[in-house]
Amino acid sequence: MSIARLFIEDANQDPKRARMEIQPVLGFSNEDKIGTILPHDDALVVSLKIRGYDVKRVMVDQGSGVEIMYLDLYKGLNLKLEDLMPYSFPLVSFDGKVVISKGQIRLPVQTGPEIIEIDFIVVDVYSPYTEIIAKPWLHTLGAVSSTLHQKVKYPCEGQVKEILGDQSVARQCLVAVIRHKPEVESSAHAEKDL
Template identity: 60%
Template structure:
């Protein structure tokens, strides 16, 4: 989770637990996390508690959900179709992304990388 979202949720520094493992940015630079926080994430009617590593780095995204959330939700994802499907109350729930928004995020990311700003992802996600 990026610091802008963390602050936007009115979460305080004292809400963070310790997290001492450095992360590797998209540009290969090391980023020291601010800490770790567990928050409930709702997708449709499903709610899953997710641990977020909070970083002070630029990103066009507000947070990145990775394997623990995907596994907890029993998600099947398609990056080609920008959607995920998951079992929900005896049916199939679906979250659909936006191709236009994905393109905008890519353009913003490339522009900021060319300015030397750091984008972060956990090393474990690689």
């Protein structure tokens, strides 16, 4: 029996199933690379609207399991530390160090007409990014991201919408990381204290 015939038979039995919506296909092609500087190994860095503010230098990291907001942005959004809820799970930074969070807060993130409430873990460590958006946001939005194509694609009102990455900003962030000198005690000074 053909698939089309099965669909017709099922539709005759259950009228709700007859109204099947066609979902847009999320994917990337060579055309999506137009305008991208190739070859590259740039991070995917975008701008988003968070709590009504346009926020730049947002890194999209599809490997992370939590959204991270750095303290400078948190304060820049006019939020107070007493607004945070406790968050007691340890986080591991890119360099393998354990980071203790300041807490957690739920904030609206707007993507086109969609507004999604996202839980951010607030940390007070150096980063050239203002925040890291991760799998929870991507999954809630139904989005897919591609560092190669420097885009995030998501379904919206029966269409595929895009958020474009900014390679120039991604490269500026990389340079900032390379130039950053962490505050580390010299070994000679540490030995004197012993």
